[in-house]
Amino acid sequence: NAGVTQTPKFQVLKTGQSMTLQCAQDMNHNSMYWYRQDPGMGLRLIYYSASEGTTDKGEVPNGYNVSRLNKREFSLRLESAAPSQTSVYFCASNRDRGNEKLFFGSGTQLSVL
């Protein structure tokens, strides 16, 4: 019963460094999402993938790139990290974009110094 698995759980970067957040789901879901959670801001959608082979921008895509590697995996990349990207990042998935229930991973806490 793994559900949605994210790695790493914690990461500290220096400004300008790059890194990739990994996400995998074992529920055979078609759609996957990346959100960021900031104090007082709720969750904001960064990018999503409605199905394997497609990706689209969400509300706050600047400074990020994504790859839908296969049906299971959806990665988020920061090419040149900035302090404004300090946040908690959540990956989520659901059967398809017409199915409203989201399943979330446990999050990645990222600090950019």
Added chain:
Amino acid sequence: GNSVTQMEGPVTLSEEAFLTINCTYTATGYPSLFWYVQYPGEGLQLLLKATKADDKGSNKGFEATYRKETTSFHLEKGSVQVSDSAVYFCALSENSGAGSYQLTFGKGTKLSVIP
């Protein structure tokens, strides 16, 4: 555009107290409404949902009624427990065409229940 407004936290209650967390929304059409819960160190989980006006969603003793006339979806529980301590998010989704939807979250309300 769509938006969700929920009461500011944090909310601190004693065990067995009555809980209300207010949520109001703005949407162009007829959205579905949700409450998600985030326990410490975990991701969000769906707590309950309602898909049309006057529907009542319920789960684990929590309830919320979809009120179209007041555009509200307030979360209630009659007697909270320490284990209910978490952050609660109100959310809405609206069909944006071709079977897809857009999910909009509120900012979250932190609940702490003390023994």
